[in-house]
Amino acid sequence: MSQIIVVKIGTSSLTRPETGQLALATIASLAETLCNLRRNNYKVILVSSGAVGVGCARLRLSERPKAISIKQAVAAVGQGRLMRVYDDLFTSLQQPIAQVLLTRTDLVQRSKYLNVYNTFQELLKLDVIPIVNENDTVAVEELKFGDNDTLSALVASLVHADWLFLLTDVDKLYSADPRKVPDAKPISLVSSIEELTKLQLETGNGSGSQWGTGGMKTKISAARIATTAGVRTVITEGKQPDNIHKIIQGESIGTHFEPQPEPTSARKRWIAYGLLPEGKLYLDAGAVIAISGGGKSLLPAGITSIEGQFKPNEAVQLCSKSGKEIARGLVNYSSSELDKIRGRRSMEIPEILGYQGVETVVHRDNLVLI
Numbered sequence: 618m619s620q621i622i623v624v625k626i627g628t629s630s631l632t633r634p635e636t637g638q639l640a641l642a643t644i645a646s647l648a649e650t651l652c653n654l655r656r657n658n659y660k661v662i663l664v665s666s667g668a669v670g671v672g673c674a675r676l677r678l679s680e681r682p683k684a685i686s687i688k689q690a691v692a693a694v695g696q697g698r699l700m701r702v703y704d705d706l707f708t709s710l711q712q713p714i715a716q717v718l719l720t721r722t723d724l725v726q727r728s729k730y731l732n733v734y735n736t737f738q739e740l741l742k743l744d745v746i747p748i749v750n751e752n753d754t755v756a757v758e759e760l761k762f763g764d765n766d767t768l769s770a771l772v773a774s775l776v777h778a779d780w781l782f783l784l785t786d787v788d789k790l791y792s793a794d795p796r797k798v799p800d801a802k803p804i805s806l807v808s809s810i811e812e813l814t815k816l817q818l819e820t821g822n823g824s825g826s827q828w829g830t831g832g833m834k835t836k837i838s839a840a841r842i843a844t845t846a847g848v849r850t851v852i853t854e855g856k857q858p859d860n861i862h863k864i865i866q867g868e869s870i871g872t873h874f875e876p877q878p879e880p881t882s883a884r885k886r887w888i889a890y891g892l893l894p895e896g897k898l899y900l901d902a903g904a905v906i907a908i909s910g911g912g913k914s915l916l917p918a919g920i921t922s923i924e925g926q927f928k929p930n931e932a933v934q935l936c937s938k939s940g941k942e943i944a945r946g947l948v949n950y951s952s953s954e955l956d957k958i959r960g961r962r963s964m965e966i967p968e969i970l971g972y973q974g975v976e977t978v979v980h981r982d983n984l985v986l987i
Contacts, residue, residue: 620779621741622654622861623848625664625769625839629786630855632670639671639702640856647784647858648706651746654862655712660741662776664749664769665703671695696750703748713745718752724771724891737776770839774846774886780865781843783836784855790816790833790872808875813841840874842890847880849873885985889945892932896925896952898978899936900943908935909943909986914977917966920959926952934987935979946984949975 626647633640651661669688672695673681682688700716707714717736723729740747751768766783773781793801807813816837840850853860853871860870881889900908904919915935927933928951935944950958955978958969963976 619658619660621660621662621776622780622782622865623662623664623769623773623776623778624651624782624784624858624861625765626666626784626855626858627765627786628666628670630784631665631667632674638674639667639699641702643856643858644702645706648703648710648712650858650861652707652710652712655744655746661746662737662741662749662772662778663746664765664772665699666750666765667699668692668695668750671699699750700748707746713743715740715745715747717747717749719749719768719772720752721893724775724887725893727887730775730887730891734775737772741776764835766835766839767842770842770846770848770850771890773843773848773850774883774890777846777883778843778848781839781848781850782861782864783839783850783852784858785836785852786855787852788854788857788871790836790852794833804872805869806873806875807840810841810845810877813837813844813874842886844874844876845881845889846883846886847876849876881985888932888947888983889985889987892945894925894934894945895927895931896923896948897934897936897940897942898923898948898955899938899940901938905937905943908984912981914981915946915979915984916963916976917955917958917961917978918963920955920978923952923955923959933979935984942987944979944984944986946979948979950978 630643631640632638651663654661669681669692672691672693675694675698676691678691682691696718703714719733723733737747749768749772751765769781769783772778787795790804790807791801792804795801804816807816836852840852843850851864851871851873853864864870898915898920899922900915900919901921904915907913907919908915921938925933927948929949930947932945933948934942935946936942948955954970954974958966961969966974966976
């Protein structure tokens with residue numbers, strides 16, 4: 618069975634930092650690399666940033682706009698130009714491509730999530746290379762992925778990819794920014810979630826380039842999403858796309874994040890990363906222990922307070938008293954109903970609400986640890 622490879626290339630690799638103009642040599646090399654992978658029977662998906670950056674260059678803007686409405690307009694200008702370049706290059710290599718523009722809404726609703734999955738499957742069966750970007754032209758701020766590192770990890774998780782390559786402007790992950798700290802130590806292998814968590818705590822914001830939105834923090838977050846889904850993730854240099862083939866062949870290039878030995882189910886990954894939480898439930902110490910260590914469902918007795926307004930079957934964050942998120946899940950009651958039954962025993966629910974509700978607030982089958 619063919620392996621699936623998801624490649625994400627950032628704006629810093631696609632464009633020249635001083636002007637924001639497309640780095641055509643890099644894009645041509647990337648196209649050639651992906652076509653070679655296709656000829657070697659790999660299924661390939663490209664997640665490409667650059668629409669806003671290219672739009673800025675075309676409109677001769679001196680910096681990336683901050684207002685969402687202006688960014689949407691600039692993205693509309695840049696996306697067509699970017700796809701034209703990709704289409705010209707891939708056509709010269711006789712490789713069909715497809716444009717796939719996604720918003721978070723496409724992953725929030727279960728039916729849309731499955732539709733997106735089916736679309737990718739059909740494109741890959743047709744030996745097409747899908748080129749994916751966030752639909753910046755229509756996405757509103759609260760329903761944005763925020764960066765294409767996250768988008769690429771969600772796509773890799775969705776299609777059950779074998780590899781996720783995050784192409785960036787450094788050759789691998791370092792203990793600090795090597796452009797600012799000369800003695801920063803390279804990190805070649807991250808083998809556990811615990812190591813990932815430590816890296817996230819140490820990297821800070823990692824704000825990315827002038828023209829892009831990502832940074833090392835978003836790449837580490839993406840690695841967490843992907844490795845939890847069983848996807849081997851690699852950070853490597855975007856200016857050298859041919860490294861992808863060398864890495865697959867076993868060369869020690871870039872930073873490798875090993876996939877977790879027991880990936881979470883597709884449904885639980887959808888709950889954890891596809892959905893946007895509509896509220897928070899604060900739990901007492903006993904409930905935190907039962908959920909994080911005992912694999913239990915959440916009962917109303919363990920809830921001390923709630924935050925936000927939500928309906929049944931919407932996603933909520935489960936937090937300790939200090940506000941630290943420990944899990945995420947689909948709630949069985951609305952916020953107004955929960956406000957009445959929180960802290961009470963399950964047997965009291967019918968008397969309080971006036972109907973026979975379920976015993977659990979969030980069932981363990983609809984709950985995933987964060």
